[in-house]
Amino acid sequence: MNKKLLLGDEAIAIGAINAGLSGVYAYPGTPSTEITEFIQKKAPEIRSRWCTNEKTAMEAALGMSYAGKRALVCMKHVGMNVCADAFVNSAITGVNGGLVVLAADDPSMHSSQNEQDSRFYGKFALLPIFEPSGQQECYDMIGEAFALSEELKVPVLFRVVTRLAHSRAAVEIREKKEQNAFNPSSGKGWVLLPGIARKQYCALLDKQEAMLDAAEKSEHNKLEYSSKADAQGIIACGIAYNYVKENNPDANILKVSQYPLPESKVIELASRSESILVVEDGQPVVEQDVKAILGSDYPVEGRLTGKLPRTGELTPDSVAEALGIELSEGLQQGKNLAPRPPQLCPGCGHRDVYKALKEVAAEYPGSRIFGDIGCYTLGALPPFQSLNSTVDMGASITMAKGAADAGLFPAIAVIGDSTFTHSGMTGLLDAVNDNSNITVIISDNLTTGMTGGQDSAGTNKFEAICIGLGVDPEHVKVVVPVPANMEAITKTIREEIEYKGVSVIIPRRECMQTLKRKKK
């Protein structure tokens, strides 16, 4: 037996490799990044270069599936928003080679701006969803997801949460399957003209019964009855199963790891119980469904009724409370304790950018700085406190544009190099076409820093991209953000603020983390 100590993410990666994967398509995002990194390290024969964003990743994976090969798309939960157009429509086209879309949700927002639940996307697109409870299931179920995808000819959504993605346990590794043969589809269903799309949509609806049947039969959706159990039945989804078992190994449980929700098993559990508690990490997706299945007279509790906290990830303690189990008493909380938020690394170029920006912004009382997603979002915290907004990938440029349209001056956008190519370029084109009076700072550290230093899609191309999009070459300026250049940098920022139109300043210096790694 071949056992390995693996993160949930790594178990997914090996599981996919051993399922005959031909390509992984992804943009880095915590907590999903390690899947693609692992495949890059361990399986060079698999196509694995980072993509520009989740939408390009999703579409390229669909293309590989079209050609008959197995493809995996990986992203953090908010990446689902970026690729939603391609994802939802891939359900309509269907697939040829197996296609698995992996979404790593981040309840409690450890490294995210919201805690949306990707299962809603799966339901919305009418697709099967897999939600493993542990590392072994991560490995086992990824192969099953590819098989189901090819059997039903639909993409499968694979959902994990931070605590599973970033937790290690021993995983038994099984045999490796060969990659699919090259076998491009000759089907007509890929051309989603209305006439064809209507037929394809009906075909997708026709597959719903088979999806439900697969979930009803799945060995990962199991009912556990105990002679010692009480009158309350528990539906435990994904990782929530572990927290229930930790607290009460003898509970009557329906473990759910594959959707659509196995209705007949829900009804069976309800018939043996007097009430149901739904324990799920994320948003109350299943709780709503169970209420709909069992009707308003049957008592169902969960996050919606306040039995479990409405926000944040589940913990063994919050589940214990919901089960009416008394918590163990630990020591008193320490007194000499201060919060220690993350911060920009010592010597980081973003620090010099914010120092210069802060100085210049103080000269313009009406100024606002629109931020973006990355390490430099930490510029919102002390000592800089420079950012007035951070919303989603690319929003710095477009929000600055909209605010400038409304009369705000100076409207400044701060965006990182990788975020700019991910979702900033199109917004910059809007601003150029409208001759918006904005100053865009592309803080270029030559990498995707926040997630640990993955290749950045636009490295060495930023001046050309900006000029190509129509920014006046006179107003595309590159500076080197080091303390010795502070005077030159602040001068450049002042000049470009005063220029009435789109200007781009590119402070460029390598990330301290990648630099340190190279020196080792």
Add this chain to the structure above:
Amino acid sequence: MKKDIILCGVGGQGILSIATVIGEAATKTGLKLKQAEVHGMSQRGGDVQSNLRLSTEEIFSDLIPKGKADIIISMEPMECLRYLPYLSPEGIVVTSSKPFVNIPDYPEESALLDELKSLPHLEMRSLENNMTLLGMAAKHIGIISAEELRDAIARVFSAKGDEIVERNQKAFDEGFNN
């Protein structure tokens, strides 16, 4: 038999390396293991922790419930205070006494050390090496012997060469023998 351990410190102090060594030793000895780590934003100089659960029986939760941890192993004296509600009243704190000050409102050092000394079970020394800390903690881990941990260091660091292995084992011995 089980041992629930919280490893903590500041991003960049080598917390995950300690976890890796214990994990390697536990796997080799056939123990069951779950180890929740912190990746991502917090690793940039923020507080980091790892929940490490070792047992001869099946382990369900990746996270340690409140009041159930047997040991807090901390690279930084203030950081261990963050997790006291998770420590069982019989549990021990093994920590470095050397503050890592990267925040403006870091508590007064003498008050902090006094609070630590008032804990029921404490082992504290001024140290900077994560393997020395592991050596100190080895006396309390119990479910894995010090020799097994020492061997695991060799396997974990073997790719980096003999010199790095020896240096780390020496640091471990320094923690274990003193």
